Amino acid sequence: xxxxxxxxxxxxxxxxxGLNNLSKNQDYTNRNKVFSLDGHPIxxxxxxxxxxxxxxxxxxxxxxxxxxxxxxSILDSVLTKNPETRPFYFFVFNQIVDLSDGKMVDSVxxxxxxxxxxxxxxxxxxxxxxxxxxxxxxxxxxIGLTLKDRSKYADFKSSVDIRLKNCSDVQDLWKSFLTExxxxxxx
Numbered sequence: 001x002x003x004x005x006x007x008x009x010x011x012x013x014x015x016x017x018g019l020n021n022l023s024k025n026q027d028y029t030n031r032n033k034v035f036s037l038d039g040h041p042i043x044x045x046x047x048x049x050x051x052x053x054x055x056x057x058x059x060x061x062x063x064x065x066x067x068x069x070x071x072x073s074i075l076d077s078v079l080t081k082n083p084e085t086r087p088f089y090f091f092v093f094n095q096i097v098d099l100s101d102g103k104m105v106d107s108v109x110x111x112x113x114x115x116x117x118x119x120x121x122x123x124x125x126x127x128x129x130x131x132x133x134x135x136x137x138x139x140x141x142x143i144g145l146t147l148k149d150r151s152k153y154a155d156f157k158s159s160v161d162i163r164l165k166n167c168s169d170v171q172d173l174w175k176s177f178l179t180e181x182x183x184x185x186x187x
Contacts, residue, residue, distance in 0.1 A: 038087035109142035124170035144184025
């Protein structure tokens with residue numbers, strides 16, 4: 001009888017660190033809820049068959065981000081070519097940017113750069129959406145760290161300038177954004 005209690009006691013003690021890690025990961029869950037995105041009720045996206053379950057779980061606060069394959073698949077989703085699901089993925093990604101730190105910075109920073117390069121009109125138009133709070137300091141810092149030097153910065157600027165010709169109403173935002181990115185270059 002004593003041997004059995006010692007055995008069960010060790011199992012319970014061995015599980016305790018896992019519980020502590022779970023509570024620490026709760027700091028990396030989405031706490032920003034919205035009721036609509038891009039003119040659609042949020043249930044449109046939560047019931048959408050082309051949006052993966054992990055992104056939906058993160059949105060609901062049921063999944064913590066970490067430097068793991070699940071989070072990396074969510075990060076990849078922000079670059080979807082599907083314009084119908086992209087607002088949801090952008091919202092989720094933007095929350096991840098806000099929560100990211102430590103080991104996740106490199107992968108999140110690269111996606112920030114790729115997103116602004118690929119969809120600059122959508123990115124800058126998101127500033128006008130009341131439910132989306134963009135952490136501009138993190139976005140510009142991450143992009144500056146990813147670009148690293150003035151040569152890559154010039155290529156980034158040229159690439160985005162071309163895509164922004166169709167969205168003239170965001171030029172002032174773009175100029176301010178560029179100034180911040182330039183100040184964050186490593187070299």
